Amino acid sequence: MNPSCLSVQNLRFRYVRDDVLNDLAFDVRSGEILALLGPNASGKTTLLKNMAGLLHPSSGRVLMNGIDLTDRPHRERARAIAFVPQSEDTFLDFSAEQTVLMGRAPYVGTWGFESAEDRAKTREAMERTDTWILRERGLSELSGGERQRVILARALAQEAKLLLLDEPTSHLDVRYQKEILDLCASLNAERGLTVVMTLHDLNLAALYAHRLLLLKEGKVVRLGFPAETLTEETISEVFSVPMKVVKDEKSGLPSSFPIR
Amino acid sequence: MKSLTIKKWLATNVLLVVLAVLVAFAASLVGEKSLPFFTRWSAWSPEDKDIFWASRLPRVLLAAVTGMALGSSGTAFQGLLQNALADPYILGVSSGAALGSILGYALGLPFAGIPFFAFAASLAAMLLVYRTAMRGGQIAPHTLLLTGVILNAFLFAFILILNGLASFEQAQKIIFLLIGNLETETYGRIGLVAGIVAAGLIVLTAEGHALNLLTSGPETARSLGIDPNRHRKRVFFAASLMVGAVVPLAGLVGFIGLFVPHIARWVTGPDHRLSIPAAAWIGATLLIVCDTLARTLLVSSAFQTELPVGAVTALVGAPFFLLLMKKRGRS
Amino acid sequence: MRRAFRLAVVALCLFFSAPAFSYERIVSFRPNVTEILFALGLGSKVVGVTSFCRYPPEAEKIEKIGGYFNRSLEKTLSLKPDLVVMVPDATTPKVEAALRRSKIEVVVVKADTVSDVETAVRTIAAKAGVSDKAEALIQNMHLRREALLKSVDGLPKKKALMVIQRRPLIAAGGGTFLDDLLKDAGLQNIAGSSSLPYPHFSLETVIAKAPEVIIDLDPSDAGDYWSRYPSLPAVKNGAVAKLSPDLFVPGPRIPDALQALIDATRAR
Numbered sequence: 001m002n003p004s005c006l007s008v009q010n011l012r013f014r015y016v017r018d019d020v021l022n023d024l025a026f027d028v029r030s031g032e033i034l035a036l037l038g039p040n041a042s043g044k045t046t047l048l049k050n051m052a053g054l055l056h057p058s059s060g061r062v063l064m065n066g067i068d069l070t071d072r073p074h075r076e077r078a079r080a081i082a083f084v085p086q087s088e089d090t091f092l093d094f095s096a097e098q099t100v101l102m103g104r105a106p107y108v109g110t111w112g113f114e115s116a117e118d119r120a121k122t123r124e125a126m127e128r129t130d131t132w133i134l135r136e137r138g139l140s141e142l143s144g145g146e147r148q149r150v151i152l153a154r155a156l157a158q159e160a161k162l163l164l165l166d167e168p169t170s171h172l173d174v175r176y177q178k179e180i181l182d183l184c185a186s187l188n189a190e191r192g193l194t195v196v197m198t199l200h201d202l203n204l205a206a207l208y209a210h211r212l213l214l215l216k217e218g219k220v221v222r223l224g225f226p227a228e229t230l231t232e233e234t235i236s237e238v239f240s241v242p243m244k245v246v247k248d249e250k251s252g253l254p255s256s257f258p259i260r
Numbered sequence: 261m262k263s264l265t266i267k268k269w270l271a272t273n274v275l276l277v278v279l280a281v282l283v284a285f286a287a288s289l290v291g292e293k294s295l296p297f298f299t300r301w302s303a304w305s306p307e308d309k310d311i312f313w314a315s316r317l318p319r320v321l322l323a324a325v326t327g328m329a330l331g332s333s334g335t336a337f338q339g340l341l342q343n344a345l346a347d348p349y350i351l352g353v354s355s356g357a358a359l360g361s362i363l364g365y366a367l368g369l370p371f372a373g374i375p376f377f378a379f380a381a382s383l384a385a386m387l388l389v390y391r392t393a394m395r396g397g398q399i400a401p402h403t404l405l406l407t408g409v410i411l412n413a414f415l416f417a418f419i420l421i422l423n424g425l426a427s428f429e430q431a432q433k434i435i436f437l438l439i440g441n442l443e444t445e446t447y448g449r450i451g452l453v454a455g456i457v458a459a460g461l462i463v464l465t466a467e468g469h470a471l472n473l474l475t476s477g478p479e480t481a482r483s484l485g486i487d488p489n490r491h492r493k494r495v496f497f498a499a500s501l502m503v504g505a506v507v508p509l510a511g512l513v514g515f516i517g518l519f520v521p522h523i524a525r526w527v528t529g530p531d532h533r534l535s536i537p538a539a540a541w542i543g544a545t546l547l548i549v550c551d552t553l554a555r556t557l558l559v560s561s562a563f564q565t566e567l568p569v570g571a572v573t574a575l576v577g578a579p580f581f582l583l584l585m586k587k588r589g590r591s
Numbered sequence: 592m593r594r595a596f597r598l599a600v601v602a603l604c605l606f607f608s609a610p611a612f613s614y615e616r617i618v619s620f621r622p623n624v625t626e627i628l629f630a631l632g633l634g635s636k637v638v639g640v641t642s643f644c645r646y647p648p649e650a651e652k653i654e655k656i657g658g659y660f661n662r663s664l665e666k667t668l669s670l671k672p673d674l675v676v677m678v679p680d681a682t683t684p685k686v687e688a689a690l691r692r693s694k695i696e697v698v699v700v701k702a703d704t705v706s707d708v709e710t711a712v713r714t715i716a717a718k719a720g721v722s723d724k725a726e727a728l729i730q731n732m733h734l735r736r737e738a739l740l741k742s743v744d745g746l747p748k749k750k751a752l753m754v755i756q757r758r759p760l761i762a763a764g765g766g767t768f769l770d771d772l773l774k775d776a777g778l779q780n781i782a783g784s785s786s787l788p789y790p791h792f793s794l795e796t797v798i799a800k801a802p803e804v805i806i807d808l809d810p811s812d813a814g815d816y817w818s819r820y821p822s823l824p825a826v827k828n829g830a831v832a833k834l835s836p837d838l839f840v841p842g843p844r845i846p847d848a849l850q851a852l853i854d855a856t857r858a859r
Contacts, residue, residue: 054482078485089477091342092530098263102473106485112469112533113266158484292795306822307798314819315794424661427810436759443759444794446819559793564785566759566793 005030005162005194006051010060013046013218020046022218023060028162033188033195035205038215039239044198045086045166047215051196052083052164064162078106082155084148086167090139096150097135100126103157118157125156129183145176152183163187165197169204177201181208202256206230214238230254264531272528276541283545284320287552291316292559314444321450322442323551323569324544326510327520329457331543332536333499334517335524336464339471339532340495341390343401347517348382348503351404352411354514356385357500357507359415362422362434364508371449371508375456379504385411386500397478440513440570442551453505460502461540467495468533475530513570515577516543516550522581550576614696614719618656618667620677620686623702624715625650626842628676631716631724639670645837646844664689676715678702702841703788705771712843728843735846736775743777743857751778751804751856752797752825755789755836757816762792768841776852778804798823804856808836832856 006028013021020043028034028051036044049055051062053069062069069077082103094102103125104118114122126132129149139147148168155163165184169177185208187193199205205212206226214221214229216238222229227247235256236243242259289297295308295316304312334347348354360381364374389411393404423434470491473481478488523546524539547569553576554569618639619625625644628637634649639656656666660682667675667690675690676698677683687697698718700711709729716725751773753763762782763769767789773780781800782792798820805825807813817823817831825831832855838848 049479052483054479074482074487075485078483081483083480083483085477085479085483088480089342089475091344091475092339092472092525094472094475094530095263098472098529098531099476101263102476102484105469105473108469110466112472113264113269292793293799307801310820310822311795311798315798424658432756432761433758441759444819555793555795559796562786563790564764564782564792564796565787565790567791 003030004028005032005064006196007063008047008051008060009063011047011050011057011062012059013043013050013055014058020218021050021057024218024220025060026213026220026223028194028196029211030161030194031188031192032210033185033197033208035209035212036196036198036215037202037205037212037238038221042215042238043218044215048164048166048196048198049083052081053077054083075106078158078160080160081162081164082158082160084151084155084163084165084168086170088151093138093140095136095138096131096142096153097122097126099139099150100131100135100153100157103154106158121159122153122157125153126150128156128187129153144171145179148172148176148180149183152180156187161192162194162196165195167198167200169199169201177204184208202230202235206253206255227252227254230256232256264529264534269534272534273537273541276527276538276545280324280541280545280548283548284324287320287323287548288312288316290552291556318445318447318450319442319551319555320548321447321454322445322509323547325450325454325457326442326506326513327516327543327545327547328461328540329502329506329543330513330517330547331520331524331539331541332461332464333502334543335521335532335536335539336467336471336495336499337517338521339475339535340492341393341399341401341404342475343399343404344522345405345518346408347515347521348499349512349514349517350412351389351408352385352415353382353389353500353503354507354512354517355412355415355419357382357504358437358512359418359422360504361508362419362437365433366422366426366430372452374508375453375505377504378508379501382504382507383496383500385415386496390496436568437507437511439568440511440573442510442513442547442554442569443566445509449509453509456505457502460498460505461537463494463498464502464536465533467491467498468531468536471495471532471536472530511570513547513573515573515581516547519577519581520546547573614674616670616672616674617719618670618672618675619644620656620662620675620683621702622646623708623840623842624676624678624700624711626840626844627708627712627715630728630843631712631719631721633719633721636719638672639667646840662686668693668695674698674718676700678711703767705768705775705841705845708768708841708843708845732843732846736849739846739849739853740775743775743853746777746857748777748779749803749856750781750801751776751806752781752792752800752802753806753808755808757807757809757811757813760792760794760797761789764788764790768845769839772839772845772849772852773806775849776856778856794820803828803830805831806852806856807831807833808839810836830856 004027008024008026011021011024036047038044050057056070100122101114104114108114129152131150131153134146168180184195188195212226212229213223221238222234230245232243232245243256244259245254245256247254289295293311295312337346338344357378360378361374364377389407392407393399423431470486473484473486474488481488520539520543524535524542528534528538550572551569554567554572557567558565615636616638617636619628619637622644625640626646629647637653640650640653642655642658644650654670657663664686672695674696679699690697698715700714701707702711712725712728716722753769753773755761755763764785764787765783770780770783781802782790801824803824817826820826834851834855838851
């Protein structure tokens with residue numbers, strides 16, 4: 001059994017008055033790929049941001065190595081957890097390389113100048129994500145898939161053991177969806193990175209994630225391996241539509257469809 | 261755009277400082293009377309010494325300091341608020357400083373206290389605009405600019421009330437403060453303001469890296485290991501301090517804070533670690549040029565009068581800005 | 592002969608103006624108008640003045656109708672004036688029209704130059720039926736002026752600058768009564784060639800034109816302002832005279848102003 005990488009304990013989060021997350025408790029295992037699934041407004045992204053330390057729980061805790069995330073200094077947390085947002089503001093047109101260099105922020109000094117080591121790590125991260133050839137292009141000139149890979153490279157440059165991605169496949173066509181998830185899978189396999197991502201697509205989740213966490217109205221409905229989680233009964237209830245689940249004969253992976 | 265190295269940082273800054281010094285030198289040559297610059301000081305006539313030492317040099321220095329403050333604080337405001345149209349003048353920060361300094365003068369404070377009075381008022385103006393435009397961690401760009409417009413109107417109303425209460429002579433001075441005027445100041449006052457501006461510039465440059473992260477949004481900045489609120493506060497504080505320092509002396513000089521950041525980023529790229537100090541030097545250079553025009557254009561005409569520098573910066577700045585917007589196709 | 596001429600002028604004034612009529616409630620819209628009214632012996636009829644009317648001292652006790660440009664029409668009307676006297680500026684046409692609509696008589700007098708002031712005295716006096724007083728007043732002003740002109744006769748024509756405000760530097764330019772006063776004091780106004788009445792003068796121009804006399808009318812403390820420019824002949828020779836602007840009003844005290852100007856600049 002893998003040790004726990006991140007431990008969510010009695011997590012409650014509310015915006016103004018409404019509970020968005022209600023008493024969640026689960027562990028993220030080191031080295032796994034965990035997908036957070038659920039209908040819109042089920043609290044997936046809010047949960048991910050609480051796990052990233054970007055939002056503070058209203059009550060309960062998120063522990064990493066036994067330390068509450070909110071007690072950790074920002075820089076230290078950023079060296080341990082990298083976060084890839086669904087989309088990002090781009091007021092100024094930084095180049096791809098400048099963007100990835102920002103991933104070294106938790107390591108640079110007061111004046112923010114990167115060392116040769118920071119540059120080497122940036123280059124490595126960009127080569128790993130096939131973005132080194134894009135290094136001098138501005139983010140606004142890149143396609144959605146290219147931009148997503150650059151942001152992923154920035155997260156890699158952070159050298160964090162835990163990678164959190166918010167809807168990494170949204171706005172991408174199927175080829176780029178596969179590309180980005182393949183990349184995550186290989187980083188997970190080669191470097192032992194723990195990956196947690198929110199996804200819309202149940203089939204992609206089943207294909208890439210080791211475990212799935214199903215959320216509805218801020219509560220965990222089920223957490224487990226794809227085959228045991230994605231049952232017709234469970235997902236029909238979670239998404240409030242009748243669903244059909246078919247198992248692939250070779251891999252045993254479930255595929256799900258809505259029923260007309 | 262290549263990424264920033266210390267070598268590029270130093271080279272760009274040195275180049276721009278040299279340019280600013282050359283322009284300052286040229287501006288000291290130009291004027292109603294041309295000075296014998298290439299003869300030694302002891303051979304100068306007393307009138308020439310006076311023109312240089314008591315009139316032209318303090319003026320060029322005040323223009324430089326004011327341009328530095330407006331250029332670099334404008335760059336910081338644009339980066340922090342993610343808005344290419346943000347500048348201290350449009351957001352009402354300068355008007356806040358003007359109201360603060362008019363109140364300070366009216367209360368008879370010693371000059372050393374006035375920049376801090378102006379600073380308090382400009383910071384309050386900044387925070388008001390910011391708080392109003394902030395919605396759930398995001399700044400609404402139109403709300404930001406509109407709030408600035410409203411705040412400006414509000415502060416101007418206050419200034420006009422003070423103007424109505426003031427004596428005729430004081431009222432004249434208030435008018436000149438509102439138009440912007442860099443005429444003769446003592447070295448002591450310029451020195452005090454320069455010290456504050458230098459401190460602000462150092463803080464803003466040090467905040468450059470955090471500003472880079474903040475342009476990707478507060479969430480990304482946080483995930484990269486900085487506390488957005490702490491850095492925002494520092495930037496607001498330093499930029500308002502700089503504006504508060506120059507407004508009591510120079511008055512409201514518009515447009516420098518708006519278009520200098522664009523020129524700076526065009527020269528250096530978007531990285532604030534470099535664009536902020538670069539905007540300081542470019543702002544200094546351009547304001548020296550504008551003030552030289554202000555003091556020479558009509559002085560030999562039948563009018564024999566100087567122009568307010570704020571009018572020149574607006575005349576030069578507004579068309580330039582329209583051109584820039586058209587060329588870029590987006591703001 | 593002169594007397595006959597004067598009579599002719601008076602007759603003409605009487606002919607062209609409304610028939611002389613005794614006004615009992617007069618409002619003044621300018622400090623110099625107030626001074627003229629008092630000098631013509633109409634002081635007891637003045638019921639409204641501006642907050643800047645401080646001379647003669649009796650004027651301070653009269654109801655205020657506002658400041659320089661922010662005069663209150665309602666306050667003016669509430670004083671039930673039968674005559675309002677004003678000097679034209681950007682704000683007067685509207686006020687004038689409104690007063691005339693209320694059937695209140697209005698006299699508008701210019702006061703840019705010394706001769707404007709004389710015309711103003713005659714016009715106001717004719718309106719109020721005290722033209723004899725106007726002639727006596729102007730005669731007196733002429734006599735004093737001639738005596739003062741004699742006192743500076745033959746003195747070198749020194750270059751002079753009259754400063755209205757130091758920062759920014761606003762000077763008395765050509766075509767103003769201040770320019771007239773400088774000429775009468777035997778001084779050559781270095782800003783007199785400007786086509787603007789009150790130009791924003793360049794300090795460099797001042798230094799280059801090297802005035803031998805500076806008359807500083809800025810009411811605030813000059814501090815070390817002038818000593819910063821030691822090459823100015825006026826500074827070198829200690830010929831910077833700080834005078835109160837209160838005296839330099841285009842009214843009956845012009846000879847007093849000229850006297851003060853000559854005392855401060857020519858007597859030493």
